[in-house]
Amino acid sequence: MTVHNAASNVRRVRTLFLSDVHLGSKAAKTDFLLDFLRCHEAATIVLVGDIVDGWRLKRSWYWPQNCNDVVQKLLRKARKGARIVYIPGNHDEFLRDFPGVHFGGIEVARQIVHEAADGKRYLVLHGDEFDVVVRNARLLAYLGDWAYDAAIVVNIALAAIRRRLGLPYWSFSAWAKLQVKHAVNFIGAFQNVVAEEARKHGADGVICGHIHHAVIEDIDGIRYINTGDWVESCTAVVEHWDGTMELITWQMPAARAAAVAALPRQAEKAALSDKAQEAA
Numbered sequence: 001m002t003v004h005n006a007a008s009n010v011r012r013v014r015t016l017f018l019s020d021v022h023l024g025s026k027a028a029k030t031d032f033l034l035d036f037l038r039c040h041e042a043a044t045i046v047l048v049g050d051i052v053d054g055w056r057l058k059r060s061w062y063w064p065q066n067c068n069d070v071v072q073k074l075l076r077k078a079r080k081g082a083r084i085v086y087i088p089g090n091h092d093e094f095l096r097d098f099p100g101v102h103f104g105g106i107e108v109a110r111q112i113v114h115e116a117a118d119g120k121r122y123l124v125l126h127g128d129e130f131d132v133v134v135r136n137a138r139l140l141a142y143l144g145d146w147a148y149d150a151a152i153v154v155n156i157a158l159a160a161i162r163r164r165l166g167l168p169y170w171s172f173s174a175w176a177k178l179q180v181k182h183a184v185n186f187i188g189a190f191q192n193v194v195a196e197e198a199r200k201h202g203a204d205g206v207i208c209g210h211i212h213h214a215v216i217e218d219i220d221g222i223r224y225i226n227t228g229d230w231v232e233s234c235t236a237v238v239e240h241w242d243g244t245m246e247l248i249t250w251q252m253p254a255a256r257a258a259a260v261a262a263l264p265r266q267a268e269k270a271a272l273s274d275k276a277q278e279a280a
Ligand SMILES: [Mn+2]
Pocket: 049, 050, 089, 090, 091, 126, 128, 209, 210, 211
């Protein structure tokens, strides 16, 4: 995995894959994503689901300016000629009723096959269709969401303390999840099922999101690529002009992070007091 400290130059790539931004959730790291989008131009951008968190928005409307900025930035890239494909996930499943529809230059598709520059074919889908919990027990999924919220609150508090101490961002909730054996098993099972699906399609690999665990690895001859997320790990996958896939973890340099810290910090304070009220 490549860790980037935002190169000042804009990088031009063939394809950009990103997922699980969860716009509308207070955990969405829109400042990191905006910075990343500023530094990357792509001929094709594939949004691999859960870009907008419709579940969260249904409960309470949270749409700060940063969310608009992300949408505007993507639409501007479409206007400037980038092909943008939106593959809805389970949190933005309202878009699944519109396969083939174009809005603002963005096309909606349930899943696509992406042919890379090296001729390799990748099945691209969000991945929740293989998540038995989500599929069969929506109630359990909501409970899972609640437990996830709790981890996010701890994460936000810890991140604020670390920032004050001048330490780089480190995700408690991502770490905690990795420590849970069950989560590790779930990730492994998910990866195998999704890779198997790619094999059934006669594809060389699969590109998905959903489980917020970014990785590029080979599973029994199938290239498994997960784009990760922008609520914890700030990851994306780019395809270079020769077809090489690269996993990027986006970190802003301290100076730039400090400059944008004021706004998120207010949002985090609001998030914490909201959570405190909810808990009460
Ligand atoms: Mn999802």
